[in-house]
Amino acid sequence: MPSDAEPAPVSAKTPVTLREVAAAAGVSVATASKALNGQGRMTAETRERIRETARQLGFRPNHLAQSLLRKRSFTVGLLTNDTYGRFSLPLMAGVSDALVDNGVSVFLCNVEDDPRLGQMHVEAMLDKRVDGIIATGKRIDRHLPVDLSNLRVPVVYAFTQPDPGAVGLVSDDAGGARLAVEHFLRLGRRRIAHVSGPASFAVVHTRAQAYRDVLEEHSLPVSEPLLGQWSEGWGRDAVAKLFSNGRGREGWPDAVFCGNDQIARGVIDALRERGIGVPEDVGVIGFDNWEIVAEATRPPLTSVDMNLAALGREAGLALLSLVGGQPAAPGIRKLPCRLVVRQSCGRPPGG
Amino acid sequence: MPSDAEPAPVSAKTPVTLREVAAAAGVSVATASKALNGQGRMTAETRERIRETARQLGFRPNHLAQSLLRKRSFTVGLLTNDTYGRFSLPLMAGVSDALVDNGVSVFLCNVEDDPRLGQMHVEAMLDKRVDGIIATGKRIDRHLPVDLSNLRVPVVYAFTQPDPGAVGLVSDDAGGARLAVEHFLRLGRRRIAHVSGPASFAVVHTRAQAYRDVLEEHSLPVSEPLLGQWSEGWGRDAVAKLFSNGRGREGWPDAVFCGNDQIARGVIDALRERGIGVPEDVGVIGFDNWEIVAEATRPPLTSVDMNLAALGREAGLALLSLVGGQPAAPGIRKLPCRLVVRQSCGRPPGG
DNA sequence: CTGAAAGCGCTTACAG
DNA sequence: CTGAAAGCGCTTACAG
Known part of the structure; x- marks a missing residue:
């Protein structure tokens, strides 16, 4: 077999079978099979000849047949x-x-x-x-x-x-929430609020509990999480509640941990519209790290990624x-x- | 075979084969195969008996074997x-x-x-x-x-x-663009701008050309499309250009057709921030109908859906x-x- | 009306 | 070292 023969195009309309390879190499199908699978005993020369033939013919084993066996x-x-x-x-x-x-x-x-x-x-x-x-x-x-x-x-x-x-x-949603709250603490934030999705989601409670745990471990005040929808609209509404004048400026949070990125975007937009600076006055963290959202907020959003x-x-x-x-x-x-x-x-x- | 026998659970650890069905029904594999596939000639009674046996045994043909054949x-x-x-x-x-x-x-x-x-x-x-x-x-x-x-x-x-x-x-991107521009025309808008993505995308030209075509067909002024990025940021920048004071208020567009929904969102946000009303002063249409974006803009975004x-x-x-x-x-x-x-x-x- | 045989493309004991 | 045989689970001519 001339070594400069071109390998057959993969495009052959009907796939070449083991039988054809065996015939071309002048051996039995069994031997051909063994040669290609590295099974059995045979001279290195025979094995290589069969392999070369298979290559030239563009042989690819039929997985359906293999699977059956x-x-x-x-x-x-x-x-x-x-x-x-x-x-x-x-x-x-x-x-x-x-x-x-x-x-x-x-x-x-x-x-x-x-x-x-x-x-x-x-x-x-x-x-x-x-x-x-x-x-x-x-x-x-x-x-x-x-x-x-x-x-x-x-x-x-x-x-x-x-x-x-x-x-x-x-x-690990609890761990993810801890990451967020501890990040705030490390930055010196102390009045941390939590705005999240509907109570019907298990993760809402898992994350809220972790939020409470971290704050309690640091003997910081825990404000009750605000639950609503997974939406920007709810994020904006939550800001209206958290930053109402009735509460008094000194009662305003200096950080908001949000249950997802859409809520966080709503929060950031609403803060900007009220003239409250992010991150100067308030830090915001989202959840999901949905890049298309997190990178479009102004400023870009720090967020928990679930990997x-x-x-x-x-x-x-x-x-x-x-x-x-x-x-x-x-x-x-x-x-x-x-x-x-x-x-x-x-x-x-x-x- | 008692008719009240329960069908075998699908959960059987090793799948039942045609051979087993045939044995249970007291026929050959060939006959069993034909009975189940509606092939061949046999008494309706035999066929039904075999089918019933297969059902009871929870027989499911092995597609690997079928495919091979x-x-x-x-x-x-x-x-x-x-x-x-x-x-x-x-x-x-x-x-x-x-x-x-x-x-x-x-x-x-x-x-x-x-x-x-x-x-x-x-x-x-x-x-x-x-x-x-x-x-x-x-x-x-x-x-x-x-x-x-x-x-x-x-x-x-x-x-x-x-x-x-x-x-x-x-x-049909050209058709989609026509839909948008003609919608504006039907609403009485006449000074229609087009803000789109990078010139390196074929669709940017297709849509821009359709935009021009529609306006020319109606003998309306065509302003050169503004090309930039597929981003909210570019949408905001484009508004700064389109609605600059230098242009004079009467030169401002009353409609903006955007190359995608993210650009459109940037446009809407920027208009709101400038105190320009959407849709009162300016209509906006996006492209892609990416619901998560289109439904979150204020107001919700009319958009071309590519189906x-x-x-x-x-x-x-x-x-x-x-x-x-x-x-x-x-x-x-x-x-x-x-x-x-x-x-x-x-x-x-x-x- | 039903069954024995050959075969899809491959692999794996088992002989020689 | 190599090959003939049996078989994976099925289908389809072909006999009877």
């Missing part, structure tokens, strides 16, 4: 009900990132909030013999509209309520090890958040 | 370089929506802008014998970092530069028909936009 499809399903959301996206990127390196592809399924659609997708994935499933959502305190509790493949939950006995990954991509990676790796037969401790694992400092809090007093 | 995997690949982006998301939802109804699952692959990663993903998909590939991006004038021009499966391009001879779907989900659906259906062997006219197909009216333009003069 191996009982492993190198495929996983990713279930979400947050297609449009900003949460599942970075998460998915992380999942896919972790899995691609291991040669596994991911089926993306959006199940909306439709149990019938969810059921359909899960069955389709099972029929296609996925090795496992990752379920992601937009809230840790809500289930996807599907029962994944008794499947014959492992399931990992990320950012959504896990079934009992299953493994779930979430961000969703990392969370996705962990979820992917956890699933992989379950698929590989490694037992995993069931229960919820919390991953740390990080604070992304921009310009809405100012510099430390002596800084 | 049928040479069709009912699987497609979706390639994107816009994981975090708001464009590919609705688009993906549409694609997936169109395909799920046909029993096809989609592999999602984010190739970033990395040719090596792109190559890897394409090969993985091909190895898994996808029936076809949909390539989506964030710009019609940019290629994905992969060569998809000579694959052995059909490819459809959505919202990204198609290869010559391939089929591509994009939004990306519909575009995704069309892409999915186009691919399906190509996979089915139907020839498709190559070239770019443009899908209409629609105007989503909120409150940033006011009501018609006599309205």
Whole structure:
């Protein structure tokens, strides 16, 4: 076989099979298979000749056939009900990132909030013999509209309520809130308010509790968190309450920790409109680190980042090890958040 | 077989095979297969008995095996370089929506802008014998970092530069721009400005040209479009230029058509800060209809929606028909936009 | 009307 | 060192 022969174009309309490679190399299919997989015993020369033939023919093994034999499809399903959301996206990127390196592809399924659609997708994935499933959502305190509790493949939950006995990954919201409040303290702020979303969200309470804890640990006054919507409008309304003249200027906060970035943006806009300076008079911190919002506020917003991509990676790796037969401790694992400092809090007093 | 027997739980750890169904029903695998697929001739009674057995055993055919035979995997690949982006998301939802109804699952692959990663993903998909590939991006004038021009499966391009001879779907940006400008005209606005993104984007010119065309058709003055960034900051800067005192109040626009929603938000904020009323004094229209932005502006923003989900659906259906062997006219197909009216333009003069 | 056989593309004991 | 055989789970001509 001349060594300057060109490799066949991948574009061949019908894929070349092992049988053809074997024929071209003058060996049996079994030998060809072994040569390419590094299995069996044979002369280095034979092995290399077969490999070279395969290369020239542009041979690529049919994974469907391999999967059938191996009982492993190198495929996983990713279930979400947050297609449009900003949460599942970075998460998915992380999942896919972790899995691609291991040669596994991911089926993306959006199940909306439709149990019938969810059921359909899960069955389709099972029929296609996925090795496992990752379920992601937009809230840790809500289930996807599907029962994944008794499947014959492992399931990992990320950012959504896990079934009992299953493994779930979430961000450490309490830790994230601590990061924010402690940052304020470090900057010398002492009258710290908290404006957050609806009481119906578990994270609202988790974050509020951490806020209280930190202040109490420092023997500072805790003002009751203001709960409302996850919106800019509510952020503006909250400013009207917090900075009312009735309260007296000295009663005004010098820092506001917000439950998400949209609230924070509303807060910053309303403060500016009242002539209150950010960060000179008041520091503001958001949650989510949604760049498109955080970078557009004036000044740019310091915000807690939940490290969703990392969370996705962990979820992917956890699933992989379950698929590989490694037992995993069931229960919820919390991953740390990080604070992304921009310009809405100012510099430390002596800084 | 007692009719009140419970169907086996789907959770059986090892899936039941056709062979087991056949054995339980006392027929051959061939007959069982035909019974379940509605093929072959047999008594209705036999067929029903086999079906009932399959149901009771919780039989689900192994798609890997079926695919191997049928040479069709009912699987497609979706390639994107816009994981975090708001464009590919609705688009993906549409694609997936169109395909799920046909029993096809989609592999999602984010190739970033990395040719090596792109190559890897394409090969993985091909190895898994996808029936076809949909390539989506964030710009019609940019290629994905992969060569998809000579694959052995059909490819459809959505919202990204198609290869010559391939089929591509994009939004009709000129039409969308017309929608916006004509809406202003209908409301009696006559001094319409256009603020858009960088000149390096093809859509910037397409939309600007349509803006000019409409005004010329109505013999109205065309002011040169202001090009800058796709950002709120640029929207604010543009207002400073458009509404400078030097120009004289009577030279101020009474409408601003913006190249995207972020620019529009900057424009609205800046106008409010200058005490210019929206929509009383100036109407504003954005592009993209990115709800999170459009609904948060004060007042809420009227915006051109590119119907990306519909575009995704069309892409999915186009691919399906190509996979089915139907020839498709190559070239770019443009899908209409629609105007989503909120409150940033006011009501018609006599309205 | 039903079943035995061949085969999709590959891998893996098992012989020689 | 290499090959023939059996088999993954299914489908589809082809006999009977």
